[in-house]
Amino acid sequence: MTARPDERLLDGPPMSPVRCRACGAAVRARKASWQQTSIQWSAEAVETCLERRASVPGDGPNGDLFPACEALRESIVRAALDGELPVPDDAGDG
Amino acid sequence: MTAAETERDGVRTIEAGAVPARFARGWHCLGLSERFKDGRPHTVDAFGAKLVVFRSGDGRLNVLDAYCRHMGGDLSRGTVKGDEIACPFHDWRWGGDGRCKKIPYARRVPLRARTSAWTTMDQDGMLFVWNDPEGNPPPPGVTIPRIEGATRDDWTDWVWHETLVAANCREVMDNVVDMAHFFYVHYSFPTYFKNVFEGHVATQIMKGLSRPDARPPAKEGRPGMLGNTSVAAYHGPSFMIDDLTYHYEGMDIDCVLINCHYPVDADSFVLQSGIIVQRNERLGSAGADEMAVRLGAFILKGFEQDVEIWKNKARVDNPLLCEEDGPVYQLRRWYEQFYVDAADVAPEMVERFEFELDTTRPVGAWKKEVEENLARRAAAGGGTA
């Protein structure tokens, strides 16, 4: 039952390298639209992430969740705006 | 090439390999622990076997393979005698550690008189067993988080339900990433959706609106439900804790919802839901209990909606996805870690992955659909649904 590849990565934009401007962590990211983002971290990137290191567990049974790194989110937006990370055209919508 | 041929060549086929031959490594909840504490043995069909669950004299909950290694008697039809379970066939006494302690009619217990025993954990009112096909104990850090409300007076007791489902348990896992089905199957209305997978934890963060077209208007004097905020995480392959807040007019209701299962065999599993509700001034003490019962029934209905889909659907290893679907393949890659030997867990199965879904398009389409449903209801002289 080996997991298969996600065909959306072949038919649409692939995962592309992005670096966090705050800590330098190297991840792979993909934008399916301006609002839709996938991020593939490596163990090394997780260790590098400053916000991750500074985060404290929240309340509740799922309090250990680290929901997102804001600096990385901004870095991905910048990469998209600078054209380094492709964002599919909305023109074909519908 | 004719048009028909071209079309034929482009036909998408559904592919599905055999269901896995082994059962997931991890903690599995067998239900509320209280029901196993009556001093009698209980039968549980799980992990392709028949298990006996019993509380020994020392107060511990024990789980053993039910079939006695002597001549195959069913220990779950036996009797608890002191710290051991006694087989109904010839009274061999088995301890919670899986060893035969005594044979009343024999001078000594033979070598090799050992059966399979599962590591158990009685936590927050629930009985857990550790399943590992390789037979190793749970590694440190692989735990089920404590649920504070479960032992607190300002929260209700568990309202618990279980259902036997005739499908492989991968179907229930897919729900973690399946945003759209919440609208079509469960009549809820997701507006925000994100997944995070990391280590042995898979999380779904969801915000949603309530569906005025799917429920009768709130009863006189009862606040209407506006929506919900949910952070739900699978801690391992089978136990999901959902930190869930229902937003009502003028108040929030905090709940913890459990959505868990254990496999019976490769083609069926027992699906369980549990809910506790925090008491607050608006609800009152009795109000919270009533709310827990009502929400419990509501969640059970949600399960029934899933089950109706599962029992008629095909198993699909190659789902065809649009961009507005969640990360099904990445979830399955994460889930795979529980089905391989611990030494074969690959980095990509456990490395952190985030997926935030753009809900613009679905929300737009669903708003329109809700309005149309309401208009249709109004035209039919409804509102009295």
Ligand code: FES
């Ligand atoms: S079969 Fe269990 S004691 Fe004989």
Ligand SMILES: [Fe+2]
């Ligand atoms: Fe569902």
